[in-house]
Amino acid sequence: MKKGIKYLVSIIIAVMIFILATNIFAIEKSRYTDATQTRQGKTYEWKNWCEEWEKIKNSPTQMSLSPGEDETQLNFAWYSKSCDVKPNLKISDNPKMEDAKALQVITTKASDEYKTNKATATNLKPNTRYYYSYTINGKWTEPALYKTKNTKRYTFGFVGDPQIGASYRNMNGETELENQDKAVRNDSFNWNNTIKNMIRRNCDLSFIISAGDQIQSGYKKNESYDHNEIEYAGYLSPCALKSIPIATTIGNHDENSENYSYHFNLPNKSKLGSTVAGGNYYYRYGNTLFIMLNTNNENIDEHKKFIECVTKLNKDARWKVVTMHHDIYGSGEHSSTPSVVKLRYKLIPILEKNNIDVVLSGHDHIYSRSYILKGGKLDKNDM
Ligand SMILES: [Fe+2]
Structure with missing residues (x-):
């Protein structure tokens, strides 16, 4: 692949194929997918899930796998x-x-x-x-x-914003916690089916990358924040996740909760880019360096220092992939908010200077991808 940055989602042809699972369930008119109206929800699977949910919803003991420092x-x-x-x-x-x-x-x-x-x-x-x-x-x-897989030619999945519990506004419970419970049951059912669909398309995934917002309740003013373990119980419920690690990114719904740092054992963690949930980290897989940024921390100097440091430590990496939650070239409303615009202008020169090949992000719940860009503009040689 030609060198230059491709934003949001791209395909590194020589070494890997992305499975684009983002938004298999995320988007309907009100950003809510009623599980009972999905193909699977109209079968016995919904009833079975409701029974299963009662057993697991109050137990935060499910295993969470993350990539290690390398393969x-x-x-x-x-x-x-x-x-x-x-x-x-x-x-x-x-x-x-x-x-x-x-x-x-x-x-x-x-x-x-x-x-x-x-x-x-x-x-x-x-x-x-x-x-x-x-x-x-x-x-x-x-x-x-x-x-474990062959690291010379491999596949990983990419998801954004599972945001388990996000459909609470669409529930008709009498209390906030009742709505949280119903929303998590709904969203986790869809999340389970998203993971199943992804594996059905390619059963040989080495790992999955999540571009952040694993759960919904990340704001301390809400009662549901104190009960966000129920959302992690839903997030960790897919059986396949007992055998496939997920490299998570910290989203704006994750950044304020220490529970994120308790549930995910991430490699090469840095204090740079930190919020309550944690900071930047990186890992290697074969010839690729995966850099995970916590862009909720808006200190660009910290991200610069981190990117420069880890690229120097991994000079032999053929490809460099950055994942961060905020979508600097997204097509939804979030991409025009001041903090994201600031990221666009301040972070891009750093990414380009360090020869980052691909940037994956989430936040807007809308799938889009760019052409290869140079200097923040379309690289016409790549059209
Ligand atoms: Fe977000």
Whole structure:
């Protein structure tokens, strides 16, 4: 692919194919998709999901996988009760968990009732099946499969703004929390089907990138903010996410909640670009450097420092991909807000100077992509 920046979504032909899953469920007239009116919602699947939802909605203990520092690593994060004496995680190359290796688990407080546990698997070989099992409140889970891939030619999925709980305004409950519960049940059903559709199109995804706004309730003034664990329960509910890591980006709905930092065990974390939820981070996968920016922090100097530092550390990377929540060239209303306009003018020279090839973003819930740009303008040689 010709060098130059392509914004929002692009295809790096030589090494990867993007699965464009954004907005499979996100857009209808009122930015709300009634799950019961979807193809799947008109079947027994909705009834089954409603029953399943009652079992998982009050339990924030589901596993969250994130990419490790490179393809040889995998990061884990999960909650357990505060009283759980010693949370464990083991990994093996066989489903019977014979000769399993116990990983070091680092545990910190998440709330009065729960703590968060994080671990990293290392030295993973390509094209290999691994199985992991972990304890939830003292009990080992059934082994889950994690299959490493060929890093020379690979596929990843891209989603933006799952924003689980966003349809609360369309619910007819009597209280804010009742609306939150119904909205999360609705949105999680759609989110599950989005992930299923993505995998149906390509069952060999190495990982998924999320351009932010994993959940809805990120504003402290709302009662639902204190109950946003129910939204994470919905976000983490797709079965496939027990076997495919997601590289999340911090959106404006995520940035103020520490719960984000408890649920996602991200590699190479930096203090640069920080908000309450966390800061910038990066990882390598094959010949590509993935740079994840928290653009809720509007300090451009911090992002500049981070991008320069990680590109210097990864000089051998053939491709450089930036993901950030705010859509500097989006086609929706958000792209003209002053903070996004500022990003457009201040960040682009830094991205170009550091030879970033592709920028992926979210925020507007509208799919669009640019031609290859040079100097912030259309590169006519690429038309
Ligand atoms: Fe957003």
